[in-house]
Amino acid sequence: MSLSGPVAADRDLRRLRVGVDIGGTRIKAVVLDGGTVRARHLEPTPSDVASTMGPTVAGVLARLMTAADLPAQTVPERVGVVVPGLVDEEQGRAAWSANLGWRDLDVPAVLAGHVDARVVLGHDVRAGLLGEHLLGAAVGVADVLFVPLGTGLAAALMTAGRVVRGTTWTGELGHVRVAPNGPVCGCGGRGCLEAVAGATAVGKRWRAAGREGDARTVAEAVAAGDPLAQEVWAEAIAALAGAIAPVVATAGTRLVVIGGGMAEAGPVLLDPLHVALAERLPDPDGVDVVRSGLGEWSGAIGAAHLPDASFSQQSG
Ligand SMILES: [Zn+2]
CATH class of the missing domain: 3.30.420.40 (ATPase, nucleotide binding domain)
Incomplete structure (x- = not known):
């Protein structure tokens, strides 16, 4: 040294x-x-x-x-x-x-x-959750689900202040099959959550309908009231909420923190996701949905505190 x-x-x-x-x-x-x-x-x-x-x-x-x-x-x-x-x-x-x-x-x-x-x-994702808990959007909350939502889609869970580690495939929520006849996923499977609700998937759906742009374009079009954008967006949110709700209900999660590129959409994503999640849960007021507080730095900050x-x- x-x-x-x-x-x-x-x-x-x-x-x-x-x-x-x-x-x-x-x-x-x-x-x-x-x-x-x-x-x-x-x-x-x-x-x-x-x-x-x-x-x-x-x-x-x-x-x-x-x-x-x-x-x-x-x-x-x-x-x-x-x-x-x-x-x-x-x-x-x-x-x-x-x-x-x-x-x-x-x-x-x-x-x-x-x-x-x-x-x-x-x-990276478990460290991201730790970072959010220490310095970001989940300070003071002990039961948290962190979902970075970008090209890829994964999750990390904290219960009673501890990040759940499990086995090597812990957190692979993105590769849970949610649509048996859905699009083929990068992992080779069909209808994985990532292939339905990930940023790449949302952009693909948009372009398949004859439009130009990516998930960011779709989010902007949702905000502008475009019906096709709203349909594509709503499908992704429904799939996401459907996959997250059982985890939240099982773990008693109080806070869902959304990170990744799609979180940049802000309330356009967070508000309907909160509604869709509340509709699926026994206690609709039991869980909040917020945007990552550290953005792309959550993983590095968590890494410093492993x-x-x-x-x-x-x-x-
Ligand atoms: Zn997959």
């Missing part, structure tokens, strides 16, 4: 928490000082990240430290790294990612030799 300058006193550095979120298109990294985000850094995910994760993360950390006004070679004690897809937190393995092209990647081992810090691996109960390994 390299220390220099007044801001880099030992005592201060130990308080710093570092999180790195390796996404399908972008890597986001944060340094937190207590409950304050001291610096953030964002860069495109290299297409060969599966084979270059060590040097990639080392480079991200150096640029993050510079952004935090710390010497580029400053190494925190511990780095939380989160990735999409199937993740085995217990074993520290990125089990599978369709987008990023890895299978059974031992992340702490891959980073050893490149990152001189203890590495804790987590799942519990040490996750698999961890001292490198070097």
